[in-house]
Amino acid sequence: MPLSKYRYIVVEGPIGVGKTTLAQRLADYADANSLLEKPQDNPFLARFYQDAERYALPTQLFFLFQRINEVRDLAQMDMFQSRTVADYLFEKDELFARLTLSDDEYKLYQSIYQSLAPQAPTPDLVIYLQAPTEVLIERVHKRGSRYERSVQDDYLSKLANSYGEFFHHYQAAPVLVVNSERLNFVDNANDFNLLLERIGKMRGRREFFNVGRD
Secondary structure, three states: OOOOOOOEEEEEOOOOOOHHHHHHHHHHHHOOEEEOOOHHHOOOHHHHHHOHHHHHHHHHHHHHHHHHHHHHHHHHOOHHHOOEEEOOOHHHHHHHHHHHOOHHHHHHHHHHHHHHHHHOOOOOEEEEEEOOHHHHHHHHHHHOOHHHOOOOHHHHHHHHHHHHHHHHHOOOOOEEEEEOOOOOOOOOHHHHHHHHHHHHOOOOOEEEEOOOOO
């Protein structure tokens, strides 16, 4: 099986790229545990999208503690007796903080983050999903999630650029960079099988998967 050598897989990418649906699809395929973000549990998120300046810090800190609690539990379990697929990378939390917090808030956030980060396990594989900003905007608007209704297009654009910069420098784990613009891993079995095949052929620390269509 293409995923057999990976015990801890992370699917990442900006809002609207399809990371959660792919993570769940991979978990189902591999009979693995799924570790998924729970934005609906963050009581500050909807207010953040309405008033980012006021609610950025509590929103970010809630996510930080939520994520570290989950990945710390994962690290404390015997990971090697089971397989886990997550739809978030703990290190990306800082990406959102840099984008949304003021300088003073970010300094406070950093002091907390740096005390927690060593407790997070390193994935065996990261699948980084990309898509053009206009595609992300279309997908977010189409799915109409309650807490995403007020997401600004400019914020999505900055977020996508921040992800690109983050993964340009990320070296902690092997990364498969996937252009998801023309791929549907949930509804198209061929697309999903192509991804599995590409994962199975990975040999380097950073590889790319891009399918063009007429």
